[in-house]
Amino acid sequence: MEISAAGRLEVRITTADVGKRVSVRCLTEAGTAGGKFTDTVGVLTSWDAGVLVITRKSGESVRIDASSLVAGKVVPAAPARRRGPAAGYEELAQVAARSWRPLESARLGEWELRAAAGFTRRANSVLPLGTPGVPLDEALDVVRRWYGERGLPAYVQTATGAEGTQELLCAELERHGWAREVTAELWIGALAPLADRAEAEGVVLAREADEAWLARYQRKGVSEVALKVLESGPSVWFASVPGESGGAPAAIGRCVVDGRWAGFAAVEVDPAQRRRGLATVVMAALAGRALEEGASAAWLQVEEENTGARALYAGMGFAAHHAYHHYREPS
Numbered sequence: 001m002e003i004s005a006a007g008r009l010e011v012r013i014t015t016a017d018v019g020k021r022v023s024v025r026c027l028t029e030a031g032t033a034g035g036k037f038t039d040t041v042g043v044l045t046s047w048d049a050g051v052l053v054i055t056r057k058s059g060e061s062v063r064i065d066a067s068s069l070v071a072g073k074v075v076p077a078a079p080a081r082r083r084g085p086a087a088g089y090e091e092l093a094q095v096a097a098r099s100w101r102p103l104e105s106a107r108l109g110e111w112e113l114r115a116a117a118g119f120t121r122r123a124n125s126v127l128p129l130g131t132p133g134v135p136l137d138e139a140l141d142v143v144r145r146w147y148g149e150r151g152l153p154a155y156v157q158t159a160t161g162a163e164g165t166q167e168l169l170c171a172e173l174e175r176h177g178w179a180r181e182v183t184a185e186l187w188i189g190a191l192a193p194l195a196d197r198a199e200a201e202g203v204v205l206a207r208e209a210d211e212a213w214l215a216r217y218q219r220k221g222v223s224e225v226a227l228k229v230l231e232s233g234p235s236v237w238f239a240s241v242p243g244e245s246g247g248a249p250a251a252i253g254r255c256v257v258d259g260r261w262a263g264f265a266a267v268e269v270d271p272a273q274r275r276r277g278l279a280t281v282v283m284a285a286l287a288g289r290a291l292e293e294g295a296s297a298a299w300l301q302v303e304e305e306n307t308g309a310r311a312l313y314a315g316m317g318f319a320a321h322h323a324y325h326h327y328r329e330p331s
Helices: 089-098 135-146 169-175 209-218 226-232 278-292 307-315
Strands: 023-030 035-046 051-055 063-064 069-074 104-108 111-115 127-128 153-158 181-188 204-206 236-241 251-258 262-267 296-301 318-329
Touching: 023 051, 023 063, 035 063, 035 169, 051 169, 063 169, 089 181, 089 251, 089 262, 089 296, 089 318, 104 135, 104 236, 104 318, 111 135, 127 307, 153 169, 209 236, 236 278, 251 307, 262 278, 296 307
Parallel strands: 127 153, 262 296
Antiparallel strands: 023 035, 023 069, 035 051, 051 063, 104 111, 111 127, 153 318, 181 296, 181 318, 204 236, 236 251, 251 262
16 A cells, blocks of 8 residues: 555545556444545546445456545556466457357447357457447447347457456446356466376367267257358367267367467366366477467366366466456346
8 A cells, every 4th residue: 555754654546547457445434433544556546426346357346435545556457478478458359259150240440349149248249459440329329239230149259357347347338237247357377387287199180069068068969150250260169078878978168269369168078087187288298289380379268156167278378367347238
């Protein structure tokens, strides 16, 4: 916290700092013997009528009464480097978008409206990298009409927790009544150590998702639309570990190589075959192929409640870069 030369805590933020990353300390239950200090770090998304709203890295909004502040300062944006490669939010957002392409899209300024007959929110949401070129109210009206014409609910995908993310847009969406339905994180790590983690013997790599691979994929009854999304991307690979009975594979995975990045998804293991390291074997095989194509860094997406996957990926050297969210239009 900010401490003056006299040793006193000072509040060195004002309403002019809205949009900046800040660190504040406030006194809870002021005036009581049990009052305690609490610290909050995040982006100051509003300061109105004596109330500050700070959006944390996770996307959670915290309301703080300005009268309870005892210290506060602007702090540098979160560094782009985490464990593993250096990366900025916009680069990763574009790479992730190219790995999971919609069937149709339209531009609204610097926003991309994406649709794929409802198969996954990622392929059926707005990616707002920049400004829409019109006032936000008008942009949201355009978005709702565009998705409504396709019989789809309107979603906007946003991100928090890194330099260049969209805490202010999240706050504006919430003020307009849009509800956050899903939060996940994008994690990054070095690619070469992943390829060295296991022998990739017995893993079959293919350019297309065959019927056996789809039989293990968690989204049952995959349509032609879904298959087009799955096979979209600059350089797509599907991995399978054959099952013992010759039916559905014991494990599968998907990887998209795009320049220096290799993106991993759909890593799934037969419940009866878990805790045998098959997920690691699949990812090692895909990482090896990605290295051959010139990639050096890895990324993947994992939902907050998937504790098993988070522990697995942390053990592989991945770490969270930013959180991303899907906001749904008001009913």
